Every structure is written in C-alpha cells, then in structure tokens.
Amino acid sequence: MIRFNLLCNLNHEFDGWFRDNETFDSQLSASEIQCPMCGSTNVHKALMTPLLGKKSNQKTLQKKPDNQKALVKAMREIRRKVEENADYVGDKFAEEARRIHYKESEDRGIYGETSLEEAKSLSEEGIEIQPLPLLPEDQN
Numbered sequence: 001m002i003r004f005n006l007l008c009n010l011n012h013e014f015d016g017w018f019r020d021n022e023t024f025d026s027q028l029s030a031s032e033i034q035c036p037m038c039g040s041t042n043v044h045k046a047l048m049t050p051l052l053g054k055k056s057n058q059k060t061l062q063k064k065p066d067n068q069k070a071l072v073k074a075m076r077e078i079r080r081k082v083e084e085n086a087d088y089v090g091d092k093f094a095e096e097a098r099r100i101h102y103k104e105s106e107d108r109g110i111y112g113e114t115s116l117e118e119a120k121s122l123s124e125e126g127i128e129i130q131p132l133p134l135l136p137e138d139q140n
Contacts, residue, residue: 008035009042017136036134039116075133082132086111094118101127 003017004024012035018024024045027033031041086109089096093112099105111132114122122129 005046006033006035006043007046008038008040010035010038010040012037012040013046034134037131039119039131041116072136075135079132079135082109082111085109088112094122097122097127097129098125101125 001017002020002024003015006014006016008014014036016024016033018027024033028043033043034041035043089110089112091113093110093114096105096110096112100107100110119129119131
C-alpha cells in the first residue's frame, strides 16, 4: 500500500491509500477520487516527504494514529445518524432539495447523490447542503 497526500482544486488537503501508483492513476482518471471536504474530483498529488524506514531498535509506526481513529469513528457516527433520520432520495437529491426549499414537497431531511455542478448550483440558489463524510470503506 502507498499513501499519497492529495489536494483538490479548492486547496483542501487530504490523503489516500492505494495499492500502487497505477491504481491511483486509474482511479484518478475515472474520477473515483473525491475531496472529502467539497466532493471535487479535480484532485492531484500534493508535495510530500518520503517516509524513511525506522531502525530496528525504534518503535514501529502505528497504522492509524489514535486521533485519526477517533475522527473516522465520528464520521461513521455522523453518517449513521443521517441515514437513520433522513430519507434517501438517490440520484434525485438536487431535484428533491429544490422541491423542499421552494415548499413543493414536505420539509424533511434528505440524503443522496448529486454532481459537483449541481451541488454548486444548489448553493448558489441559497439551498443549504452538506456532503456526507467519505469513509475509508467508501473507497474500496
């Protein structure tokens, strides 16, 4: 496995784990890598320093630091609460969000999928939306 520091076109930094460089290139060209902050698929590798091996008499690195584990746990909890308390509308998210905003449909929480362009359009119309956090298992 290889970890890359990544940067989206809005300068959000995040990291991703890939089997190899070829897997990264394949997922990037298929727009399968998304910024967890804004959902953008306009992503590139950021400058990173090499991870040098430790001497045998030093502690080995943990796979995930405790704060990262806590963050992933919190993100899973957010996702779980949204899924329990909102209606899944699939790829009709933008359409249904507009209907709710313009009082053409009952006011309720919804979640689903939409394109980055539609998300920007909703925001420009004053419709509040928030992307769900991407979880490590979403990348598999």
